[in-house]
Amino acid sequence: DVKVTQSSRYLVKRTGEKVFLECVQDMDHENMFWYRQDPGLGLRLIYFSYDVKMKEKGDIPEGYSVSREKKERFSLILESASTNQTSMYLCASSNRVNQPQHFGDGTRLSIL
Amino acid sequence: GDSVTQMEGPVTLSEEAFLTINCTYTATGYPSLFWYVQYPGEGLQLLLKATKADDKGSNKGFEATYRKETTSFHLEKGSVQVSDSAVYFCALSDRQNAGNMLTFGGGTRLMVKP
Numbered sequence: 001d002v003k004v005t006q007s008s009r010y011l012v013k014r015t016g017e018k019v020f021l022e023c024v025q026d027m028d029h030e031n032m033f034w035y036r037q038d039p040g041l042g043l044r045l046i047y048f049s050y051d052v053k054m055k056e057k058g059d060i061p062e063g064y065s066v067s068r069e070k071k072e073r074f075s076l077i078l079e080s081a082s083t084n085q086t087s088m089y090l091c092a093s094s095n096r097v098n099q100p101q102h103f104g105d106g107t108r109l110s111i112l
Numbered sequence: 113g114d115s116v117t118q119m120e121g122p123v124t125l126s127e128e129a130f131l132t133i134n135c136t137y138t139a140t141g142y143p144s145l146f147w148y149v150q151y152p153g154e155g156l157q158l159l160l161k162a163t164k165a166d167d168k169g170s171n172k173g174f175e176a177t178y179r180k181e182t183t184s185f186h187l188e189k190g191s192v193q194v195s196d197s198a199v200y201f202c203a204l205s206d207r208q209n210a211g212n213m214l215t216f217g218g219g220t221r222l223m224v225k226p
Binding site: 004006031033042043045048050090092094095099100101102103104105106108 | 154212219
């Protein structure tokens, strides 16, 4: 089975901090994705990557950046955390051919 | 652009009732279709998929048939259990999308009462 592991289930940070959310997949997938999920807004794509060192903006990239130095790891960075970035963050991966994405368990991030 | 529309919830059923959650889509190409389930406090899990017209995906008693003529992929289960209470997401992947991005519906919350 595909395993997508997010480093934290719950995280509390303060406004202005630089926050790193880590995601690792063990299936040699080319594509990796970061979403945020908010009540009433569904899933929104922040960034995705289709190869090492490659990244593409999703629907809501403002205030975020990403890093993909190795194929199995995709990091989401909040450069200067703000309270409106309090949310559930979901990482996913998939291979290149038209296949489903596999999700991690999510990180519930609170910015105080 | 691509889009997925699901019936709004919450859907509240008694145990052993029949479930239908409607999903319709628009896509420029020939998409693959998926149903995901999200249990409270967890990430999304793939429930079932269908990759071409008339395919039927099935898993854990759930079924959905890819209907190209009606652009639909409705989720059904003959007898729901309390443990099926979750949020269900319909999604599509357009073959023309090289990055394998998914387009999600808004999700439908199912509540099953004993």
